[in-house]
Amino acid sequence: MQKRSFGERAAHFLIHLILAIYAFICTYPFVLTFMVSLSSEKSVIDNGYQLIPEEFSLLAYKTIFEDSSIYYAYGVSIFVTTVGTLLSLLICGMAGYAMSLNRVRYRNAISMYFYIPMVFNAGLLPWYMVCTQLLHLQNTIMALILPMLVSSFNIFLMRNYFKTIPASLIESADIDGCGVMRTFFQVVLPLSKPIIATVALFVGLAYWNDWSLALWFIDERNLFPLQYMLFRIESMMEFIRKNGYIGGFEFPAQTYQIATLFVTIGPIILLYPLIQRYFVKGIMIGAVKG
């Protein structure tokens, strides 16, 4: 290997410096959030947010988990994410598979049908009216699942991947008398694990992180997903204070907010190693195939 010149070494130092600073900026707020959520209310009021709080306290977490709202919110979020992701994968996967086959004659017309809403949509109001006047989705759990179930983009992503599966494999399964659905589940899906994992992550994350559907359709407290509960935290605190806050302490208003923030972040941080691995892979697939 050639020895690097001084200029090149300086450039490399600068690159590392910039990347390290940016990496710090990206992670620091989350670390600070975690530490503040562990502080006592008093040290936040006295000293502001500190990376190492003067006095530790779990009171904020205790207050959160004493109230039933958090369990409902977790329940709603977990239900919506699992059911939504599984259904979405099944429905979009089947459509993408059928559209990937050359034997399906009208596949191009059908692609067009899925493509049009991507470039021209009717806007929020007509969509809102269909959801509320026609489907009556207000205050139902389906309001949080149905509107996001079909994504043309994901259908195309999967279709493009399925196209790379050798047609001979599918034909020979056909000849062996394997039914259409069985071919799909037992031959095609096992060969498509990378794309399925990636789309599952995209969709799962979208469901877990969504709060706008709740903003549009949900007023009932027990149907709030986690994200929306966090969005309404001020009114949540009001509610908890009025209805059966039995801490016997001063209500930890500051740390309660921050701790709720961290409770919402928690699952993603825990799953992060898994998430980031498949995301990087998925982006690579998308970049190569797209």
Next chain:
Amino acid sequence: MIGMKSSKTAASLQSGKQKHAFLKEMKRNWPYYLMILPAASILFIFAYLPYPGLIVAFQDFNFVDKFKSPFVGLNNFKFYFTSTYALRTTFNTLFININYLFWTTLFSVSFAIMLNEVRTKLLKKIYQNAMFLPYFFSAVIIGKLVTDIVFSDQYGIANQVIKLFGGQPVIWSQTAEPWGWIIIGTHIWQVAGYNSIIYLAGITGIDEQLFEAAALDGATRWKQIKTILLPLLLPTIITMMLLSIGGMLRGDFGTIYSIVGDNGLLFKHTDVIDTYVFRAIKQAADFGPTAAVGLYQSVVGFILVFGSNYLVKKYNEDYALF
């Protein structure tokens, strides 16, 4: 006469043939069409059924007559475009989106190039994972971080830094001017790391031999980046830009609303078309003008998608999306 008649029969024969072909196709491949049906019907409900609802844009909508409400021509458009909101929301939307596009591209391409230069595998992975992190959190979490952790009036990081340098703390919740830029900065912070991975994938796809040959000819690394890497990355950059240009008149509603909420003091620099529409529907139930605004967004978005794609196609066919 006779000629016409015969052409008519030919046409009906043709359509009969087509019908026959359709039936034959259905008979042969019905299970596959059945597989498409669930996705197609759900898309129909949520994307196609709203289309006729656009009629509301030309009506004085009321809940008794619903879609049979009286027609008012272009009054709804007039109502929006002559209000003070039109200029403010359109300006803010464009200002925020153009800055989103420009800065995000600049930052993520730069980060991708820098990451590509990092030779230590472990460090590269650490940088990537850290930069990637904000992308995975919901708009609400990002919004709360921005308003409660960074720009909180009392305890926020921003005011701590200002105080550290001897400045006067700012009452952020009542100062409108910085918020446009805060929203732009937040967006860059959230997506630059993620997008840089996409560009990095593009860079990894470039043939390593090109760089080696250039190095043998004595080109410095910087020169290699300028003359080989950037031109070869250009198609990816253009594709990414084309993909986001159709949304120029839509706002990043999730992030903006979770940061600003209903804090009217900040609207001057933060109110975009989508937040205006949201308030008009949920709070004022102002349906006619809202549908008009939606139609305006969709039509402009449609024109932008096809217009920019056309221009790119004229410049270089390979770079166009379709």
